[in-house]
Amino acid sequence: MDEKINRKKRIIYIDIETRRGAEEVGGWGNKHLMRMAVGVIYDSLERNYFTFPEEDVEQLIERLMQADLVIGFNLINFDYPVLQPYTNLDLKKIKTFDMLQDIQNRLGFRLSLNHLAKNTLKIEKIADGLQSLQWFKEGKIEKVIEYCIKDVEITRELFRFGVKNNHLLFESKYDGLVKLDVSWDPVALISDLQE
Numbered sequence: 001m002d003e004k005i006n007r008k009k010r011i012i013y014i015d016i017e018t019r020r021g022a023e024e025v026g027g028w029g030n031k032h033l034m035r036m037a038v039g040v041i042y043d044s045l046e047r048n049y050f051t052f053p054e055e056d057v058e059q060l061i062e063r064l065m066q067a068d069l070v071i072g073f074n075l076i077n078f079d080y081p082v083l084q085p086y087t088n089l090d091l092k093k094i095k096t097f098d099m100l101q102d103i104q105n106r107l108g109f110r111l112s113l114n115h116l117a118k119n120t121l122k123i124e125k126i127a128d129g130l131q132s133l134q135w136f137k138e139g140k141i142e143k144v145i146e147y148c149i150k151d152v153e154i155t156r157e158l159f160r161f162g163v164k165n166n167h168l169l170f171e172s173k174y175d176g177l178v179k180l181d182v183s184w185d186p187v188a189l190i191s192d193l194q195e
Contacts, residue, residue, distance in 0.1 A: 009068040009190055011044040013159070015151040016079050017132045017144050019054070031081040037136045039083075040148040042156055049152065051145055057086045064094050069190050073113045073155050074100040097189050099159060103168075106180065111170050117154045119169040119177060120161055126150050159184060 018034035025033035039052040039060045052060040061083060064070050072079055075098045080091040104110050114125045127135075127147050135143040162168055162182040172178045 009044070009186070010066065011069045011071060011186060012063060012067040013042040013044075013152050013156045014064065014070060014072045014075065014079065015040055015148050015155060016082060017129070017136070017148050018082055019133075019136055021130065021133050031078060032085050034082050036082055036086070037132070038141065038144050038148050040145070040152045042152050049149055051149070053141075057083065061087050061089065061091070064091070065089060068095065069186065070094050070096045071155065071159055072096070072098060073151075073158075074098065076101055095190065097184075099155065099162075102182070102184075103180065106182070113151065113154060113158070116158055116168055116170060119171050121154070121157055123154065123157075125154065 016039040017037045019037045020034045022028045022030075022034075025031075036054050036057055038054070039057065041050050041052075041060065041063060042048070043050060043063070050063070075096055077098075077100075080094075080096075084091050100110060100113075103116075114128075118124050125147075127143075132144050132147050135141075135147070158168065162184045163186065166183065167179045167181050169177055170180055
């Protein structure tokens with residue numbers, strides 16, 4: 001688990017929420033137009049959550065660049081494309097482990113964070129992205145932050161479960177509860193991603 005190396009290595013778990021949905025920016029191909037509403041990280045060295053509103057996005061990106069490993073769920077195809085317009089730095093150069101990408105590579109299809117959390121951890125997200133967008137539009141930024149923190153917490157707990165147990169659980173409509181084998185060793189991941 002990240003505790004094995006957190007005295008020496010900085011693992012950051014991240015999630016962001018956006019100001020606009022896909023239908024407002026002309027489709028999923030325009031994620032770069034969605035703009036960040038809030039970003040939340042958990043820093044393994046500081047053992048704490050940190051919240052970044054849009055005006056502090058540069059500080060968020062700086063934190064990501066300083067990490068030994070950044071872990072998230074759908075980072076490569078969602079969070080990073082949303083964040084990229086805020087910086088000239090190439091976010092693809094961040095040492096990143098995208099849990100969704102790894103799971104999709106193993107299974108050949110995607111599973112949602114909520115589906116995995118419900119079946120593996122017996123916990124659920126407190127809302128979804130559409131609800132978060134609605135809260136933002138209503139000016140309920142504290143609700144957006146609460147939702148984003150919970151998603152980071154779930155992402156972290158799911159990763160830690162996978163590290164400890166070498167599997168996650170998901171529901172198959174044909175086979176019921178199925179074990180998905182994973183090999184998530186933070187030390188190896190950091191080492192594999194070194195330049």
